[in-house]
Amino acid sequence: MLKSKSEIRVRYEETDQMGVVYHAKYFNWFEVGRINLLDDIGVPYKQLEEKGYFLPVLSCEAAFRSPAFFDDRLIIEVKVHFPSFIRMKADYEVKRDHNLIATGSTVHAFVSKKGKVVRPPAEFNEFIKKDAG
Amino acid sequence: MLKSKSEIRVRYEETDQMGVVYHAKYFNWFEVGRINLLDDIGVPYKQLEEKGYFLPVLSCEAAFRSPAFFDDRLIIEVKVHFPSFIRMKADYEVKRDHNLIATGSTVHAFVSKKGKVVRPPAEFNEFIKKDAG
Amino acid sequence: MLKSKSEIRVRYEETDQMGVVYHAKYFNWFEVGRINLLDDIGVPYKQLEEKGYFLPVLSCEAAFRSPAFFDDRLIIEVKVHFPSFIRMKADYEVKRDHNLIATGSTVHAFVSKKGKVVRPPAEFNEFIKKDAG
Amino acid sequence: MLKSKSEIRVRYEETDQMGVVYHAKYFNWFEVGRINLLDDIGVPYKQLEEKGYFLPVLSCEAAFRSPAFFDDRLIIEVKVHFPSFIRMKADYEVKRDHNLIATGSTVHAFVSKKGKVVRPPAEFNEFIKKDAG
Numbered sequence: 001m002l003k004s005k006s007e008i009r010v011r012y013e014e015t016d017q018m019g020v021v022y023h024a025k026y027f028n029w030f031e032v033g034r035i036n037l038l039d040d041i042g043v044p045y046k047q048l049e050e051k052g053y054f055l056p057v058l059s060c061e062a063a064f065r066s067p068a069f070f071d072d073r074l075i076i077e078v079k080v081h082f083p084s085f086i087r088m089k090a091d092y093e094v095k096r097d098h099n100l101i102a103t104g105s106t107v108h109a110f111v112s113k114k115g116k117v118v119r120p121p122a123e124f125n126e127f128i129k130k131d132a133g
Numbered sequence: 134m135l136k137s138k139s140e141i142r143v144r145y146e147e148t149d150q151m152g153v154v155y156h157a158k159y160f161n162w163f164e165v166g167r168i169n170l171l172d173d174i175g176v177p178y179k180q181l182e183e184k185g186y187f188l189p190v191l192s193c194e195a196a197f198r199s200p201a202f203f204d205d206r207l208i209i210e211v212k213v214h215f216p217s218f219i220r221m222k223a224d225y226e227v228k229r230d231h232n233l234i235a236t237g238s239t240v241h242a243f244v245s246k247k248g249k250v251v252r253p254p255a256e257f258n259e260f261i262k263k264d265a266g
Numbered sequence: 267m268l269k270s271k272s273e274i275r276v277r278y279e280e281t282d283q284m285g286v287v288y289h290a291k292y293f294n295w296f297e298v299g300r301i302n303l304l305d306d307i308g309v310p311y312k313q314l315e316e317k318g319y320f321l322p323v324l325s326c327e328a329a330f331r332s333p334a335f336f337d338d339r340l341i342i343e344v345k346v347h348f349p350s351f352i353r354m355k356a357d358y359e360v361k362r363d364h365n366l367i368a369t370g371s372t373v374h375a376f377v378s379k380k381g382k383v384v385r386p387p388a389e390f391n392e393f394i395k396k397d398a399g
Numbered sequence: 400m401l402k403s404k405s406e407i408r409v410r411y412e413e414t415d416q417m418g419v420v421y422h423a424k425y426f427n428w429f430e431v432g433r434i435n436l437l438d439d440i441g442v443p444y445k446q447l448e449e450k451g452y453f454l455p456v457l458s459c460e461a462a463f464r465s466p467a468f469f470d471d472r473l474i475i476e477v478k479v480h481f482p483s484f485i486r487m488k489a490d491y492e493v494k495r496d497h498n499l500i501a502t503g504s505t506v507h508a509f510v511s512k513k514g515k516v517v518r519p520p521a522e523f524n525e526f527i528k529k530d531a532g
Contacts, residue, residue, distance in 0.1 A: 149414050290459075
């Protein structure tokens with residue numbers, strides 16, 4: 001199981017008039033965590049796109065246990081696995097001081113620039129074999 | 134079942150470098166639909182907050198069938214029901230030219246300004262009785 | 267002078283924990299006004315891009331007289347002129363109930379897909395001649 | 400002159416379909432820089448709000464020399480001064496590999512929770528005296 005941890009700090013811009021972070025903003029943080037995980041395994045997302053691979057989001061979800069506040073330092077933990085040869089699933093946990101405040105997931109397909117589903121680049125083979133093989 | 138339809142037009146700001154709308158932006162549109170539905174049933178969300186009721190998002194999800202593009206005129210259809218006496222669930226369909234391009238849902242609790250779960254205001258009684266009664 | 271009026275309704279997502287709209291969001295509304303103005307003069311921005319013309323923002327500014335609030339219906343007035351043969355300037359006024367609450371401007375260049383400054387398409391000639399001729 | 404440097408990494412969410420960062424997003428980064436500067440001088444913005452002081456943006460501007468791209472690591476340099484006893488002005492430079500790609504500024508007032516202009520808290524006295532004294 002591929003794992004990564006990222007720290008983010010809540011921006012004022014991410015709050016709403018309820019005084020907490022607006023729910024949709026968590027998906028931006030999930031992105032931060034996912035991008036860092038791809039860095040960690042040696043396939044930075046920017047390079048993927050340069051090679052013609054894209055990882056659009058097919059579905060996404062989040063559940064909120066307690067609010068996040070402006071200026072919070074939060075840990076975004078990501079675990080990635082490959083439920084099939086052409087899908088990547090990322091599961092997220094958002095923590096403040098070791099307390100879980102939110103969870104979520106995103107499912108991605110590997111697609112070409114034209115939006116066609118494609119086989120992932122070779123760099124993913126080893127991970128995919130373990131999960132989906 | 135409470136229903137509402139809203140039209141939105143995709144803003145350039147909502148696109149990303151894949152040339153499509155960034156997934157998290159759909160939750161902003163869901164909000165537009167939800168706000169309009171609350172208008173339709175005579176309890177505008179702004180008034181709810183003025184009376185001390187808040188409807189934070191407990192969980193949310195979306196699934197994307199085909200991308201949305203800049204300048205698209207999209208219909209956001211919302212259906213709301215009350216799975217319990219203190220919860221509201223909204224289901225969304227996003228359509229372009231009668232084609233379903235995305236679905237989603239959000240679950241909300243009624244809470245006070247201090248974040249305590251409370252019984253919804255009387256205006257909701259009739260709807261809640263039908264669903265959760 | 268080219269003019270256009272658009273109405274927007276403030277989204278909850280656009281507020282911050284000060285209970286007002288976050289300043290950067292006004293630029294999204296300016297975009298809405300600008301896009302509508304381009305529609306009005308028969309050169310929708312989407313078509314411009316399809317023909318290979320882009321109008322990136324070279325500079326932007328905004329000044330805030332009084333805050334905008336969630337659920338406000340605001341009028342975005344835009345005036346566009348062409349200070350030179352390759353520049354477009356848009357001036358914005360944001361009004362609530364005929365009261366000016368904010369002003370702003372954006373300056374744009376006409377560029378090609380590769381980012382090279384280009385002469386605007388013919389549809390702009392008449393307007394440019396009047397202003398910059 | 401108060402100065403601070405912050406590093407940000409461009410999020411995918413901040414790009415648009417032109418393949419560059421959408422102009423309004425720079426103001427979010429300016430916020431990051433400004434927040435860090437306030438940390439550096441010992442008056443974290445969060446504490447300011449807890450004491451009843453708010454620093455809304457009265458005006459803002461940005462000028463773009465060259466685009467920012469997804470995954471760029473950018474340095475946000477901020478300088479703050481006090482043009483009067485109740486105003487704070489922040490000037491920003493955005494750099495990539497020591498090259499200036501954008502500049503900007505924001506002007507702020509010190510206000511109370513109710514939006515009334517107030518004298519800044521004592522922590523600012525020394526800085527204000529130097530500039531506006």
